[in-house]
Amino acid sequence: MAVNIHLEVVTPEKIVVSEEAQIVASPGSLGEFGVLSGHTPFLTTLKTGMIRYTDANEKEHFVFVSGGFAEALPDKVTVLAESAERRSDIDLGRAKEALERAQKRLAEERAREDIDFNRARASLERATFRIRIAGLS
């Protein structure tokens, strides 16, 4: 059996995941990266997206993350994110509402490249990922 690594996903509000995993794949800002036991120390920012990991019982889990960074060590992966949710905790209704709101705002403000535009785009991204992750089986 492969050696496991400890995965921790922490937000300011709570510890979302603290579990042994066989492999962890996270959305680094320069591309997705996978971590197995014995990884070189590594630090990166994360994109909005999905962390996938396989737990000790071969079960695959999905976690939504947004706004954070990850630190990989030989025996440990720590993800610090502004928001993170396990797939089962995603509020699909809220995400869909957020998606609609963001789309509407983007349609209105397409002409302007200002803060609100960026904010709407970020919120669109978050909503899209939440919905996509919630839809995975």
Added chain:
Amino acid sequence: MATLKDIQLKIAAVKKTRQITKAMNMVAASRLRGAQTGMDAFRPYAGKFAEVLGSLAQRAGEETNPLLVPKEDVKNVHVVLCTSDRGLCGGFNFNLIEKANAFMKEKAGADIAFSFTNFGKKGRDWCRKEKLQIDSEHLGVVGTSFGFNIASTVGKNLVDAFLSDTYDEVYIVYAEFVSMARQIPVLQQLLPIPPIETEEAEESAAAGAYLPEHICEPSTDALLADMLPRNVYTQIYSALLETSTSEHAARMMAMDNATKACNDMLENLTLIYNKARQAAITAELMDIVGGAEALKG
């Protein structure tokens, strides 16, 4: 001297007040637990964040990020004032406002303009009364269970304003929760970010000598640039948590004192009541005895 009836009414009134203060005490106690849970939940994040930031700052050139560089000409000073929305918590808000006020007096110069971001109604009301410029206000946050997003939204605005030279320095005033009986108002500089303390760096060096060999992606400087604004949000969030916890603790103490004062008053009033009752009985007896004597002739 008050009549028996008056004293009875007074006793009933004080008892009712005591009931209310007792209830408020218990509500504050349960909210305090909630707030402390929030603080506990935040600690792992804050600790790890400080550790990583400390080690990054050590490696990156400190003057590379505009958020770290003090401005030469400081004209616009911004203060984030955290107070509670509601009163009945002793000198809690007064102390916070005094702290902000003292800071303004100390800082005041020829052409320094102050502006405020208010968390909490009490601070906002004070700013209005003093005709200070309020740039944004957030009620219903302190003392409730709020999320990180409020801190990041406000923090982002502050960082943007700092970068666009709208603000030259940003400070935050909040109540640090020391213990149940002690909450001290604290003034902290948010922007420019003060040099990251060496003790943190020492700690992290002690915690793991591995840090210097980290591979960083995209680059150390880029990581730092991403983390510094987050550091501001984290500090705001932490300040809000501290203030909330402190508010509930202060209210608990205040209500505890009020309940004790009610008890003292009740004791006194009961004493007065008994004395008055005894006096009335004695007077009645005297009357009867006097009447009997008169009848004897």
